[in-house]
Amino acid sequence: MGDFLHSFFDIHQILAVLPALLGEGLRNTLIIASLALVLGLAVGLLLAMLLISARWWLRAPARVYVDVFRGLPAIVTVSLIGIGLPSAGVRLFGQSPMGYAILAVGLINAAYIAEIFRSGIQAVPPGQAEAGRSLGMSHLTTLLLVVVPQGIRNVLPALANQFIVAVKESSLVYLLGLAVGERELYFIAQQAQAISYNSSSFVAAGLVYIVFTVPLTHLVNWFDRRLREGRRPTSGGTGPSAAPQPLVPVGATGFEAGA
Structure with missing residues (x-):
């Protein structure tokens, strides 16, 4: 037992x-996760738009991307991008592996975010798109100003949860051998264990992950509940007998909205 x-x-x-974990480790973990999420949001939204396209030749490559990146273990993707590309002479970020780490985690998350966006967009009632077209908007304008913003609002909790996933996936970039000053939580713990032959550093890193992600998870769940409560019909009348609310596209002025 001892x-x-x-x-x-x-x-x-x-x-x-602990000082290295809370300083350099946590800082770089959040940098990798945050920048990877930004990349994932941009690529994921583009993929979602392609996935709901009526043209098969636009849907097909997006579906292949999503299936491949969701099917591959994350550690394989990180290795292919972070180790494979530099070995093949493709040096997008110079000598620093940090850029490859962000790229790998971002592209992995893009596949999952694409499906999140797709489900949110397809959950928007068809009447919203019809109302947009009745205002004289083109299909693309209706999609960008009416449907997509509502779809994103539907999946905000899922997107926030994806950030938590990105934080945990950032631990895989230890494979790339980050330099001093770029090390994330797990890499610092691994180096400490290699020196001391004691696994307490892994426990310390795990505690930092838990202290950061568990409150964030509860915050996301609370936000999700508030969002759902906000959609419930009120006694004021949003049921079947209530008058339909006018469509107001995102970014529209009062004149454009018909006010």
């Missing part, structure tokens, strides 16, 4: 590695 406690709960090892 050996077990020493291997996993050595307070001296935990206190020794």
